[in-house]
Amino acid sequence: MNELAPAAAMGAAAGLRSFTSPAALSRAAVAGLLKIEGRPLAVFRSRRGSKVLMALAIAELVGDKLPFMPSRLARPGLAGRLISGAICGAAINSSRGRSVLRGALAGSAAAVGATLAGYHLRQALVKRYDIPDRTVALAEDAIALGTAFVTAALLKPATDERVPRDSQQDRQAAGGSPCRAR
8 A cells, every 4th residue: 555545545534524534543543553642643542632523523524514604615624624634644654654744745635635626526416416415415424434434444553563542641641630530
């Protein structure tokens, strides 16, 4: 597999739904399938951060269907998708011992490409084939979710070992208590 393919796939999912990719990566990191190190990415490996990212992803899936939501091509939406793709691509490449910069570039480029392709394809399907917008949006949700979660599930750490779950150091780096609360 091309070394940038996972970063690009996760970036493409972020281009369709900006919080889906971070949520999928976080679930993989918390489950011990992905080794994400460094304080800037600590949110990915904390249980609390994973729950917040999942909640944001669900809120985005619901919010996308609301008629008053701005276009994904507006600057804030496009910037958010670009940043999400870059962060996810960087995290994937970092976890695999590959170039973080190349991962960020692949993720952000794929995010922008998928944002534009998703927008124009959705518009064309609604106009040309008279498919209800909500139906196309749900199909787009399925593509984003499938791409993000399947890509995350297929990732393996560079050492090809499962990483330990929720260590004391990880909780402290994420701002949590060193004591385990249940």
